[in-house]
Amino acid sequence: MSDHLHEPELALHVEDLTVSxxxxxVLWDIDFDIPPGVMAAIVGPNGAGKSTLIKSVLGLxxxxxxxxxxxxxxxxxxxxxxxxxxxxxxxxxxxxxxALDVVTMGLYGRLGWLRWPGRKERRSAMEALExxxxxxxxxxxxxxxxxxxxxxxxxxxxxxxxxDIYFLDEPMAGVDATTERAIVNILRRLRDEGKTVIVVHxxxxxxxxxxxxxxxLNVRVVAQGxxxxxxxxxxxRSAYGGQIALLDSEAFISRAGSEGRxxxxxxxxxxxxxxxxAAGADVRERTS
Amino acid sequence: xxxAVLLNDYTLQNVVMGALLLxxxxxxLGSFAVLRKQSxxxxxxxxxxxxxxxxxxxIAGSREMGSIMAGALGSGAGAALMVLLLTRYSRxxxxxxxxxxxxxxxxxxxxxxxxxxxMNNASQGGxxxxxxGQAAATLRSDLVVMAAVTALALTLVALxxxxxxxxxxxxxxxxxxxxxxxxxxxILTVMIALAVVVGLQMVxxxxxxxxxxxxxxxxxxxxxxLEVMVPLSAAFGMAAGVCGxxxxxxxxxxxxxxxxxxxxxVFVIASLMLAPRRGxxxxxVSRLRRRLRHQQLLTTLHRLALAHGDSHFRxxxxxxxxxxxxxxxxxxxxxxxxxxxxxxxxxxxLTDAGHEEAANILARMEGRVT
Numbered sequence: 001m002s003d004h005l006h007e008p009e010l011a012l013h014v015e016d017l018t019v020s021x022x023x024x025x026v027l028w029d030i031d032f033d034i035p036p037g038v039m040a041a042i043v044g045p046n047g048a049g050k051s052t053l054i055k056s057v058l059g060l061x062x063x064x065x066x067x068x069x070x071x072x073x074x075x076x077x078x079x080x081x082x083x084x085x086x087x088x089x090x091x092x093x094x095x096x097x098x099a100l101d102v103v104t105m106g107l108y109g110r111l112g113w114l115r116w117p118g119r120k121e122r123r124s125a126m127e128a129l130e131x132x133x134x135x136x137x138x139x140x141x142x143x144x145x146x147x148x149x150x151x152x153x154x155x156x157x158x159x160x161x162x163x164d165i166y167f168l169d170e171p172m173a174g175v176d177a178t179t180e181r182a183i184v185n186i187l188r189r190l191r192d193e194g195k196t197v198i199v200v201h202x203x204x205x206x207x208x209x210x211x212x213x214x215x216x217l218n219v220r221v222v223a224q225g226x227x228x229x230x231x232x233x234x235x236x237r238s239a240y241g242g243q244i245a246l247l248d249s250e251a252f253i254s255r256a257g258s259e260g261r262x263x264x265x266x267x268x269x270x271x272x273x274x275x276x277x278a279a280g281a282d283v284r285e286r287t288s
Numbered sequence: 289x290x291x292a293v294l295l296n297d298y299t300l301q302n303v304v305m306g307a308l309l310l311x312x313x314x315x316x317l318g319s320f321a322v323l324r325k326q327s328x329x330x331x332x333x334x335x336x337x338x339x340x341x342x343x344x345x346x347i348a349g350s351r352e353m354g355s356i357m358a359g360a361l362g363s364g365a366g367a368a369l370m371v372l373l374l375t376r377y378s379r380x381x382x383x384x385x386x387x388x389x390x391x392x393x394x395x396x397x398x399x400x401x402x403x404x405x406x407m408n409n410a411s412q413g414g415x416x417x418x419x420x421g422q423a424a425a426t427l428r429s430d431l432v433v434m435a436a437v438t439a440l441a442l443t444l445v446a447l448x449x450x451x452x453x454x455x456x457x458x459x460x461x462x463x464x465x466x467x468x469x470x471x472x473x474x475i476l477t478v479m480i481a482l483a484v485v486v487g488l489q490m491v492x493x494x495x496x497x498x499x500x501x502x503x504x505x506x507x508x509x510x511x512x513x514l515e516v517m518v519p520l521s522a523a524f525g526m527a528a529g530v531c532g533x534x535x536x537x538x539x540x541x542x543x544x545x546x547x548x549x550x551x552x553x554v555f556v557i558a559s560l561m562l563a564p565r566r567g568x569x570x571x572x573v574s575r576l577r578r579r580l581r582h583q584q585l586l587t588t589l590h591r592l593a594l595a596h597g598d599s600h601f602r603x604x605x606x607x608x609x610x611x612x613x614x615x616x617x618x619x620x621x622x623x624x625x626x627x628x629x630x631x632x633x634x635x636x637x638l639t640d641a642g643h644e645e646a647a648n649i650l651a652r653m654e655g656r657v658t
Contacts, residue, residue, distance in 0.1 A: 058463075058464045059463070059464070060460055060463050060464060079464075079465065079466045082464070084461060084464045086460050086461055090458070090460060091457060091458045092325075092457075095323060095456070095457045095514075096323075096511060096513050096516075097457065097512075097513060097514055098512070098513060102457075105450075105453075105454050105457070105458070105461065108450050108454055108465055108467075109465030109466055111450070113448075113451075114447055114448075116449065116450060117450065141513075157461075
């Protein structure tokens, strides 16, 4: 492979990406960048192509145009540096397997062909389960876990991948408040370690409190950048149109804004930016 | 006939060995098919084997096992490819594609079969036995081929265990990890075609589908882990095979293949009824226990309200848990859905309907006791 790196200072760089399904464009000419060390949300109305975007970045859906690089290299070359949490509803939870087993699957890529996971793999999987507070459920059949617990198992499977960049598809969908808090705390910890976290998110009200980077999507890119510059009434209205009555009231936007400030959000962003620089320098060292 | 005599019977030995091989390969591969929600695939592949069997016969000019098996494998794989192409490039869903391929290829097979019979070739004898199998005609040389095919399939499963497991559970994640998911799926499908080939002689193409699905369904009832389910499924398949073979010796002219299928169906029915957690019996018992728990909670709240002389008396969740010595939150939620209790912040209270229900329960209990 050539040593030529394309936009290596960016955790994720997407250029001219177009994806179509049965001749209809689902994503149209997407250009966006995500710097390292941020916690980024992808929001947009139903059918905006949020999941499709993640899936085509990960090579699960072939684009008809455009290219994607992670830390300067295409996905194929960076697989080991990527952790992925699919939508919980994308698998059959009645599959005969245990929580620990599902987490161990995160290590299958690293194990390579013909090798069975052994004690070492089980230990790493157990550690990941501990991180999400699910160690007591390791031997539990996955169909007997609640929705929130299943989501945490999925998160643990991505954690065990020990990646530099994480993609999560609606990790907070249909989970209880406790699980949502636990997930957010883990994601923040990852970001604080300099990792990049990219989340398809459905709840606009929490965008300001959880995230520091934002991509608003509706087939095309509506807006992108730091949350405080992007999360504006105009941007949201042009993405969602009349779909959300809440957005028609300016009050919602400004209230969401003040909530974010109250919870010390601005400081979080500042330090996040510092971290981003540090992480970026770190990445350059490693890749050059 | 005593057991010793039976065991020395050359034909029976062949039949039992064939049944064991068939049970092992179809039990193992059927598990993956069932978990991938492709139970019908076995059905389609086995029906699709018929035209291949006939073509193999026409080309070889005789009832020669090798060419017939190759034909069956070829047309089975072709049918599987058809299904794949239809679901990819047309708007057909998998079930519709399977149905179309199944019936078309079976019709083609029957046409070829009648054509061969009209040729009046002396060596065609018993070609139609592939429809329902003719276990008693199994030769040692057939067994060698069946054993080789089974060994190949089981070795592949052992080597690619974690890949197959992940592809069945979460193919999207498998692809993100860089696994060649399409290739793995093709291998699984071709191996099911191999299982069909092994079953041709024993149970025939029509009943082969049951051999793929049934042991896996039965095994799934008993085991919460793939590592247990797959060997168990193989064991069920082998046990059913031996049962069918032995029962068929009890009377003259009893067909072995259908008896094997009946045996495996008995396993399925028993498993659906009796298995812990997933069986119907288990469900009935736990439904009864849930009803008793609901009744207990209602009467507890009712008595507390009576004792305090306040029909709107509120009880805390923790108090209810402590009183019943178990978690009652989910039961309370279900009662709330039925409109029998209402929640006020941390507290629960009976609604009027709840009081009425509780009073009825108490009246019934006292009526029974006194």
